[in-house]
Every structure is written in C-alpha cells, then in structure tokens.
Amino acid sequence: MASVTYEHVWKKFGDFVALHDLNIEIADKEFLVLVGPSGCGKTTALRCLAGLEEVTDGKVYIGDRVVNDIPPKDRDIAMVFQSYALYPHMTVYDNMAFGLKLRKLPKQEIQRRVETAAEILGIEQLLKRRPRELSGGQRQRVAVGRAIVREPQVFLFDEPLSNLDAKLRVQTRSQISKLHQNLATTFIYVTHDQTEAMTMATRIAVMNKGKLQQLDTPQELYDRPANMFVAGFIGSPAMNFFPARIRRDDGAVYVDADEFAVRIPDHKAGVYMPYDGKEVIFGIRPEDIHNPDFAPANINSAPVEAKVDVTELMGNEIFLYLVSGKNNYVARVDPRSRYNIGEQVRLLFNMDNFHIFDPSLDAENPVAIR
C-alpha cells in the first residue's frame, strides 16, 4: 500500500518530449486513470513508474522512496500489460507463480497465493492449461492474477481491456473495480477509452502531448473541464465547439456565433462580462441540446435553428448531426423525436451547462473561463 508521486518528471526520446513536467500525486488506495489519445505520454508515464523507462529529469516516488534508480523488480509493483505478456511455454499456474518463485517464497505460500488469486478471478479450472489454450478474456484474467499474487504496493494496468470484445470489456471493467475495492491497493490504470476512465476511476488524469491537462474526479472533469482538450476528450459524442464572440446587450450577456446568439443566464453573466467583444470558443455537449417538445421543464434554454444532416437512432436516444452555417454539430435528443433529413429544425440549448474557452492565451488549447 503506497502513494505514488510524480515530481517534475520529464522524459525525452531524443528531441521528442514524451513527458513534459509531469506532476501527479496519487494517494494510497486510489484508483487513478491516466487517459488521453495515443501518443500522449500516458503509457510512458506508467513505464517510468514501473522502471521500464528511465526518467530524463525529475523524481518518481513510491511511498516516501525515490525510485528513480531502483530496478523494476525492487519497486514492489505489478503490471498488467496490454498484450498480457503471458509466458507462452508455461502453464497458467507457472505463469502466476513465476514471480513468486524468483522471490524464493516457500512452496506452500506460492500455492496458497496462486489458488486464492485463481479463486478470486474464477480461473481455478484453468491452472494446468497453457496461455494459447485460453480465450482472450481468460488470458486477461490470468494476467491480472499474475499481478495479484505478488501482493504489490501498486498495481499498474496498461490498457488491459483493449484486446477484449465490447461485451467482455464492460464485464471486466466492473470486475476490476470490484478488485480494487477488495484489495484496497493503489491502482494506476492507463487507457485511451474515456468510458473506462469515467466508470472506474476515483480520479482521472487527462494527458495530451506529454502534458497533464487536468487531474480531477470523473464528475468534475465532465462538469468543469479545464480546457478545450479535456472538454472535447471527455464525453461521447464529443462536445460541440463554436467560434463565437461575447456581446453585451441591454445589460444581458450573449454568446454570438453568427448563426445563433444565445443568452448567458444572468447568474453566470458576471464572469463573462470582462470578455465583452472578445473572440471565444463556445462549447455545449450534445446531451445539452434538446428537442423543444421533450426538453426538461426547468432548464435555462436558448433556442437555435439548424438543418438536419444525418440522424442515427440508437434506441434510447437519437444522434442528430446538424449543420448551421459553417458549423457542424451533434445533438442527443429524445428518441420520440421525428426528424427528416434536410429539415430545418428548432432546438434548445440548455444554458445551465455550457462552456466558454478563451483562446487568447493558448490558441491550440483554449482555457476554460469560469
């Protein structure tokens, strides 16, 4: 059981900066998910912690111990690889016992641990088989089992679900969450799948291009993304963005995106008052765009018009792909709605949940104005 700390960690591969001044504090027993698009440095961050990569600068702590110069095997961590990395020539039992044998544990202890882990994961009947005789899901569980038997201070998961089919992924997700509760150990989990991140994490670290974008609880990330990257990354379908201007008119504050102008509710208007006349990015999630017929009653709504380009019926909702001037955006509306392609429609923005980003400091990744 231990906390993990990244302190000003840099990792460079030649000229390429994989980790850019990474600072993360992970509390004991936390389930932290590192999430981001591929190439964002999340796996590198994990590998630096595991000791499979050396950090270029900065310090990595496990507990109170700086582990920069400690070899992987002495860091007291266990890792589940994306490919599972099971030893193909060993049985499941030997796969799980390998690390323990190398640590010279007594035979009975090894057997006890392997059998306990196998029972937790429901793979007792597979112990004598070899990895190639197992299905993808079983292999994944063996890989987890191999980590469990080590009873490490920190568990590392490197996209462990990405090789499973969609249904199994959902099942395994909840199993790993349960495992975290049972083991009460620090879990650090890397994924590119924001659904995994949202469902499992106690906190999520969103990364992009080697930089930590935001570190927060899932709900907070969803409700209050710190910048446009996080806003666009968390949530599916992604948040809609419109280039817009802040405009004061008659004491009210509007967001003017040419094709439409929506009024900012008065209790929030104060924040945006100073930006009068400035170019901003207006963001709204597809789920905050409603069909007026089925909109919730007590929301601050703002009407907009758009043309329906494509509709996708998902059963419990409809994805509307809309065109409005030069903007394309998506709405998730009530499944009872009936829309025809090419139809000009009226929709409501829920102005209780909107986001405004200021591109003046960082044009590539505008920061949220709150």
Place this chain on the structure above:
Amino acid sequence: MNLPKLNRLLRRIPLHLVVLALTLIWIIPTIGLLVTSFRPVEDINTSGWWTVFSRETKTSTAYDQWCSSCHGEGQDVAGVDLSDPAVVSELNSALRLLAFMRRGHPDISQNGQMPTSQEAADIAATLQGLTGEEESARFTLDNYIDALVGYRGLQTYTSDCADGTPPSGFTCNFLRDLGNRRGMGRAFVNSLLVTIPATILPILFAGFAAYAFAWMDFRGRQVMFAILVALQVVPLQMTLVPIFRIYSQLGLNGTFLGVWLFHTGFGMPYAIYLMRNFLGGLPRDLFESAYLDGASHWTAFVRLAMPLAMPAIASLAIFQFLWVWNDLLVALVFLGSSNPVVTYQISNMVTSLGAGWQLQTAAAFISMILPLIVFFAFQRYFVRGMLAGAVKG
C-alpha cells in the same frame, strides 16, 4: 466421392506425375549408389547395378575369343580341371584369372595379347557358368564391413579372416578392428567427437550474444551487430593459413579443440544473426513482464529466451550439424590423418589406382546415415528454420 472432388483429383494427375518424375530423376543416382554398395565387388565390375533386378545374362563372346580352344574335349586350361568347382571358384575374379593366365599359360597370349580386365571378368563369369556352380549371393554386406574396418586387401575382410589369414594390422576381432585408423568406424566416432561440440558451442555462445543484442542496452550495439553480420562474408579459406600458423604455435593442430574453435568461430556470425532476429521478434512485453516479476537478465535468458527460441535453436543446430558433419576442408587442414573424420576417410577410400571404389559406395552411405536420421527427426524445423526471423510468430 462427389464429382468436383474427383474432377480436381483428375486434373492434378499430370502435376503429380511430373513431380514424381522429377523426384525419380533426382534420386536415381543415389539409389544406384545404394544398390551398388550392397553388391559383391566382382558383380560391380561385371555389370550395372540395375541388373540385380533381372536375371543375369552372360555374354560368352570374350570366352569364345580367348578360351574356347583352351579346354574342352581332352583339352583344358593347362592342368585345370574345370569340372572341379573348387578350382573354378578360384578363378572367380578377373584379376585372379589374369594372374593365373600370365603365370601358367603363356600360350593364351601367344598372339601377344592379353584379355582386358573387362574381358577377363567376362571369362571368369562364363567359366563359373560352365561349372554350373551358382555364383555367390547377389547382395553382401562385405563392402560395409570392409569400409568400416578399413580393409584394403584383394579379397574381403570376412573371407581373409575365414581363411585364417588375417590381413596385416587386423586381429579379426570385428569390434576391435572397428577401431582401425583407416576405417570408417573410427572415423564415424571422430566425426561425432568433432560435430557435437562444434554444434553446441556456437549455438550456446550465439544465444548469449543474441540475447544481449536483442534485449540489453549498451553502447555501439547496432554497430557491433552490423560488423558481426558483415563478418559472414569472410571466406573460410582465407583464414586457413593464418589460423594454421597460430594453431602450430599453440599446439592445436591435429586436436579436436582446434577444430571446435574453428567451427565455433565460423558458425557464430550466422548463428548470432539468426538468433538475434528470432529473439528480437519476441514481444518486448514478455521480457518486461519478467523483469517486473523479478527476473535478472540471466533468468530471463534461461527461463524465457531459451525455451521460446527452441525453434530457432533447433534449426540452427540442424544446419550447423550438417555443415560440420559434411565439412572436408577444415578437417583435412586441421585434423588430417591424426584424427580422420568420415569425409576425410571417404576421400581416401579410393586408391590412387582407382581400386576400392566399392568401398567408397558403402562409406558414403555410412556417412549419410546420421544426417538422414537428423533430417527425418527434425524435418519440421527445416521449414521453420528457413523462415526463422522472416515472419513473426
């Protein structure tokens, strides 16, 4: 069987025929050699190997030309009673017949000529036919026995020993005579002594090197590997003289150690190259997982890399084994006659006069036995070996 299946089978017949024909063409010389190696030397000298499958037809032309007037009614080959099979069997080979003729019957060559050895063989065969004595068996193991013990006499090892006149240097105790320096038996053992270490050593060292090149970080790794690969172009012949001189100074000439070192040195560049590519093709995760599990490089090498590299090791071992087993040049230069190996012995089987090539046929097959066993036992690795490193998994 349904119609399309039958159709396909029929359409394939020409293909199968062609393949069969090609195989036959390839294999016929070997079959001929194999059959010959089991035939008595007299038969080898008189007729082709294919005649063993048919009834023999003797030509009496030579006999008519040279000997028909020698004996018969009231005549004989000067004092030879041809009705006595024992006498005729004495004249069973061309060589002996010729010697006999020269010795006691100048009248045969009164017109100043002697029969050629082929004609003499024909005469001998006809004489045997005349006596009505069934000639010796069509197949015999004598060639193999003679080759194994290194017998170089006029008859065979078996018959000499049966006569109670052991050829010089032989005891007629077969097991003891197998140790004879000039025999294939001794050479076979020598070849094993050369080949087994010369196969194991380079693969072992190449395994270490390949692991380092594949999974350990050190300066100049790429450069060193490139140099190693480039070393494969060094022709072995170029190094014979310098290494011979070094070996003379070290006293390694004529020793097994010298040959082991030589083969190890020349086997390693390719072995390292192949093994590195194989090990490098294994998933990185596997090794990282092992390191996290607490494995050192040594443990990862022994417990992970070696077991997983078995296909590569097997194919390498097969190729190295065959190469060393069939090598003549290195053995000739560094071992020579002090510890003769099979290839050296085969090349010495035939005398400078061309005699004894029946021994060579047998010797060739003795030397082939082990490679054939190796080939059939490990043939699935041959295909994999050629693909090793080429494709993943």
